[in-house]
Amino acid sequence: MxxxxxxxxxxxxxxxxxxxxxxxxxxxxxxxxxxxxxxxxxxxxxxxxxxxxxxxxxxxxxxxxxxxxxxxxxxxxxxxxxxxxxxxxxxxxxxxxxxxxxxxxxxxxxxxxxxxxxxxxxxxxxxxxxxxxxxxxxxxxxxxxxxxxxxxxxxxxxxxxxxxxxxxxxxxxxxxxxxxxxxxxxxxxxxxxxxxxxxxxxxxxxxxxxxxxxxQASFVSRNSVPSMRLFHEMVSDLEPYIDEKQSRILKRYANKMVKYAWLEMNKINSPIKPSELRRCFFWEVDLFFCSKWFLISLLPFEFLESLHRRYSLSR
Known part of the structure; x- marks a missing residue:
């Protein structure tokens, strides 16, 4: 059956x-x-x-x-x-x-x-x-x-x-x-x-x-964005079900997703203050990653986009 x-x-x-x-x-x-x-x-x-x-x-x-x-x-x-x-x-x-x-x-x-x-x-x-x-x-x-x-x-x-x-x-x-x-x-x-x-x-x-x-290859703009806060809260939401090793890996993953959400929000001209990005990161598991992206967040996003376009064209 x-x-x-x-x-x-x-x-x-x-x-x-x-x-x-x-x-x-x-x-x-x-x-x-x-x-x-x-x-x-x-x-x-x-x-x-x-x-x-x-x-x-x-x-x-x-x-x-x-x-x-x-x-x-x-x-x-x-x-x-x-x-x-x-x-x-x-x-x-x-x-x-x-x-x-x-x-x-x-x-x-x-x-x-x-x-x-x-x-x-x-x-x-x-x-x-x-x-x-x-x-x-x-x-x-x-x-x-x-x-x-x-x-x-x-x-x-x-x-x-x-x-x-x-x-x-x-x-x-x-x-x-x-x-x-x-x-x-x-x-x-x-x-x-x-x-x-x-x-x-x-x-x-x-x-x-x-x-x-x-x-569609031409589809680049979006009206909706991911939530930095959701990926930060994901760690506390799931900690009752995971061990210490899994928690550390989850925090590293959360950092990457927070960064991703920050980028997407900036792309639609919904800028996030660097202080908010700083609060959403889990610094203790990847100090270099968090420091790098916090410093990047201090730069004008238009400048970052121009660098990205220049790098993409040179590849």
Whole structure:
């Protein structure tokens, strides 16, 4: 007897893409699933596109107002899920047909592990490439990762989890609201992956390519930004579930995410005072990194951008 999977797809104004995402879910070779479409108060024709699909496995839920990042919509879908596993898919991306089949095969090989992830592909302006973690490990077979492993790789830009590749056992979830709704506009999924591992202790990564994410090469501006405060608070949030060694690695990762959030906020002309960056850093675990970026924050951001452009053109 197969296991029911609940696929959660948040939708906010994705009329040009949502049909592609739904088709990729319905085309899965693993067929025992429910497809939960969560309308995040779309104002375009997204729901008309959804209504064109006549499949008994599709359930449509509605929220009265949109939430940044789709975090509230994902949490709502998870609360309403009936399956033994939760799978996530963004409305503007797509799965490859064997994703769920391969994920459940890996899950059966590692029955004591509650998180399954896989390789991911991106399409940026027509150029396709594997995610950096997959590039390194796709020929090495399944990988079991603990929190420290995940963080060490993530600090190097190699993340083993992504929204379109992850499956989580529903019974193993510590709560239904796993995404940080109300705490950040963007990059809250990066917080969630760390919390899942901190609480569930380990994951298994599968070398199959799960998904393809579509991005336009010309897309550079964003209206939403990550939260420096969220990544600082991540350490105190998770310290009850981790040991001292993991805490040090988590603080180093938090420093990198705080720096990332600071850069993104400055890019949209929402400058942050250097004193705020200083307070969000964990200086005791990486004095050089924190000192370097604090000193950089004292410079005009326009000057930093010009240096970055000059360096990029010279490469």
């Amino acid at each position: 197969s296991t029911l999977i609940s696929i959660v797809v948040p939708v906010y104004n994705k009329e040009n893409y949502v049909s592609r995402a739904i088709k990729s879910a319905l085309a899965q070779t693993y067929t025992d699933f429910e497809l939960i479409i969560v309308d995040d108060a779309s104002t375009d024709r997204s729901m008309q596109k959804v209504a064109e699909f006549k499949d008994s496995r599709i359930r449509v839920l509605h929220r009265p107002q949109p939430g940044p990042g789709g975090y509230a919509a994902r949490n709502y879908g998870i609360r309403e899920a009936r399956g033994s596993w939760i799978a996530l898919l963004d409305a503007d991306d797509a799965w490859f047909p064997e994703h769920l089949t391969q994920s459940m095969r890996i899950a059966s090989e590692f029955p004591d592990i509650s998180i399954v992830s896989a390789a991911r592909m991106s399409d940026v302006g027509g150029t396709k490439k594997l995610d950096p973690f997959a590039k390194r490990f796709i020929d090495h077979g399944p990988q079991i990762l603990y929190l420290s492993d995940y963080l060490e790789f993530a600090c190097k830009g190699l993340r083993a989890m992504g929204t379109n590749s992850i499956l989580v056992k529903r019974d193993a979830l510590y709560r239904s609201s796993i995404f940080p709704e109300g705490r950040t506009e963007r990059s809250g999924d990066l917080y969630t992956w760390v919390e899942l591992l901190a609480r569930m202790k380990r994951m298994v990564w599968s070398p199959h390519v799960a998904s393809i994410s579509y991005r």
